[in-house]
Amino acid sequence: MTEPIMGFPATSQDNYQLNVINIIRQAAKSFGGQEIVSNTPGGMFRYTYADAYGRIQRLGNALNSIGAEIGDRIGVLDWNTHRHFEMYYGIPGIGAVLLLLNIRLSPVDLAYVVNHAEAKYIVVDETLLPIAEAIASSLKTVKGFIILTDKDLSEIQTSLSPIYSYEELLSEAEPEYRWPVLDETSAYGACYTTGTTGRPKGVYYSHRNIYLHAMALAANAQMSFEDCFYQLVPMFHAMGWGAPHGAIVVGAKYLLPGMYNIFDLGSLAEPLVNEGVTVTAGAPALLMPMLEHIRKLDEKPDLSGARFLCGASDPSLAMMKGYADLTGAEIIHAYGATETTPLVCANRLMPWMKNKLSDEEKWDLKRKQGIPVIGLDVKIVDGFGAPLPHDGQSAGEILLRGPWITGSYYNAPGSESSFTEDGYWRTGDAGTIDEMGYLKITDRVKDVIKSGGEWISSVDMENEIMGHPAVLEAAVAGVEHPKWEERPVALVVPREEHQGKIERDDIVGHLAGKFAKWQLPEAVIFVDQIPKTSVGKFDKKVIREEYRDIYMK
């Protein structure tokens, strides 16, 4: 990589470090009266930025009191709660590393992550104690567990030891904390990737990374103190998509859903109107059930002007249209990954394009991942690393450089091949960029279906199937074929009212206009649900495994 060149010296305070604690410290003064609202078993818990910062200062002292120090890694197993929010600031504030633990990981992977990170403490919500208990005996570095509960510690039954009560520690702690000034390249927090192959890999985000991403997220979601951000996306996924920082840096109201039940995601829709939500973010796996819930309401919520960032997997056109028609909310198709903090692209319709495109063209445009966020260097390259033209046709691997892109995986020998020699992270995604700058993921490089020497985009095909009115969800994967190398298999979840009434030919007929005949799937299988990874993406590895013999009979 080229070393930066030093020009003429400046007089600016360039030694002022971007420390994430400054966001809440300063926001507690400038937006002190703004609300943070958290859904708890006892009802809606409400406090202000100033109150939260008071507790965050106590948390700093509490952590020091039990022996946590600069550089320590502290794991957190929690829902989207106000305590989780406090830890987003208090743990990195003292110079420790906020290690976010995905509650949906297998015990083996979870223990691997904690041990790999050499975590000193684990903070765990009382409802998640079984998860911590299941791995406790495998943990090599953990010195204690901090329990999130409103109960007295004596009422908590657990095999974990030693244990502390978060609330007791806070109530005993000094109310003011003198935050250290950290070098901005120090680790703020860590998330581990949950790739479908191999062990989880650690991304350790610097304070600088988180700070700059916060500003970019706020700008791209057009957020201000007049907004209410709803933290739908789990806070253990890619730093909660940066919203616990991006919403606060502009003084937005901040709403947390608390613990939510995977079988009742629709109820997440309820606070949308009551609390005045204007911005949220989540995977289709969250936004879809919410929309289905709204569909059944007699009175649809009016969410005009609201912006719902949607990523992790492609939002279907049906879902985007559904939100627009029923509520007025705009789904902003976005693109990113754990390695990118995550915001890389966001799909907005530019004012100068409004009059140039037909309605259909506008919807078609929304299927793309959007324009690269300013601050990042996004390029597509061919198999030899040569940049491809932005013509909307030339598909290549997407490479990323920028302050909120990871430059390596922590202590992961063999992972160097994920980075180019000149410092770009290889996304593993294949895509195009059109003349207007819109990026479209055509596939995971490894999920492209190679059939008879040609490529079939599994993503395009599943999106098209999801456009069928009777279809709720669909996934397409390539499986081995004796003659054609690979052929597509389509898994389809019909809408409730269409179950048993839709057949393979309906799906293939629907695809026929858009895909070449040789691309159409022979196997269309109707299922109740599609296998997903712990972050809600279609688990193509499992699908390929399960249907590996379907064309081999």
Added chain:
Amino acid sequence: MTEPIMGFPATSQDNYQLNVINIIRQAAKSFGGQEIVSNTPGGMFRYTYADAYGRIQRLGNALNSIGAEIGDRIGVLDWNTHRHFEMYYGIPGIGAVLLLLNIRLSPVDLAYVVNHAEAKYIVVDETLLPIAEAIASSLKTVKGFIILTDKDLSEIQTSLSPIYSYEELLSEAEPEYRWPVLDETSAYGACYTTGTTGRPKGVYYSHRNIYLHAMALAANAQMSFEDCFYQLVPMFHAMGWGAPHGAIVVGAKYLLPGMYNIFDLGSLAEPLVNEGVTVTAGAPALLMPMLEHIRKLDEKPDLSGARFLCGASDPSLAMMKGYADLTGAEIIHAYGATETTPLVCANRLMPWMKNKLSDEEKWDLKRKQGIPVIGLDVKIVDGFGAPLPHDGQSAGEILLRGPWITGSYYNAPGSESSFTEDGYWRTGDAGTIDEMGYLKITDRVKDVIKSGGEWISSVDMENEIMGHPAVLEAAVAGVEHPKWEERPVALVVPREEHQGKIERDDIVGHLAGKFAKWQLPEAVIFVDQIPKTSVGKFDKKVIREEYRDIYMK
């Protein structure tokens, strides 16, 4: 100053440098079709971000072709034009320093600035040639002059030599430029302060400084690609208040007024509606004449939702109400200085305060400079440097730390006293911060009127006088008094229709309710205009000088 502490290492790409060229380079891709519009003698000139970036690349090659190199300082004498905008990116892009030259400085000061900066080239608009010619013989380091003109160079009559044509250089240059990666602490550009005492002092802004300020400005003005920013404030003042970066980083339409006549500022109002302006920034000296122009229009422009940042001196309540009533535009009282890039505070009414304040209280609140922008450390201290409480009463000096605050003046021995030992810049302003976080400047520390051992705020008094319906503008300064040490003198400019019809007693009677009897000015003098500095602030030094004997007779 405390050295930052290094925590656990991160994996982020912290070596990715914040270079300002990336803003336009990336925006030219993501917002390539967005418009930049410049008012020229030949009519409105329109082009896109992509076009502008094309010319900026040519500018980079052109500058190298005449010998400009990394680290060189290049002075610019220009109006708010699209070429000026191009230089905002092209000059720092190649690693040189954009030295902004205030066209209203005296020749002595201007020559001082160019020599102090050791500028290698000067770029000058053909209409400003007399300014460059007046100082040319005093310049010690300048190797050539680049002329901004549509004419052929042979048609330009000037004593300057050697001269180049900006347009010819660009047309001859290669269309693509490979920008160097600069250390982000390298100087991007420089402005010199025009303090009322002493020689101009140089503030050299780093790339990091400009980049982070751009993000903060965009967030605080709630700017996005849906906005149109109008570059009213001169681009040679405090980096054009950061708008040439802040508007572009979010993809806003960018409107430049070109050359404007100080005697016809009202005409600046004309493009407001035609071009769809939603955000602008300027001193009251610009916004006031524009409002007077609007007042005379039969049909008032509808500017609902527009945000007009106003700083340099206090916007009067009359002006703020005038814009609200006649156009719907909100004047956002802001605070900053050359040393602060400039944004430090912006006055916005928080949603949670709307129902708690009466209309009168809301207007009263708008007189304050506003809440500190997130990213900065703002404090008020007493004469011993001890922090004062945020009670809205305790007044002290305002000290600033942050990435876009200067840490020194360039090569200015003796200026060290402007900084505290722990690295804060001393603003020289006295102010209070209230419980809600709003900062109010009570006075320049040196402009406080010390009368009989007590203080009188000159700013409060002039604002109050400007609230009188017959008054257009008013300034108050303290002058020597044989008995009371100092006493206030008020200079008052009546509105056109009230000239000769308003008397001292009207003014003093108007003040009587708000000020103690001993604070009221004996001398109230009606004038046609108030002496101002080159940045449009009241020149208290001149006022004090002119009326020094008024109480000594």
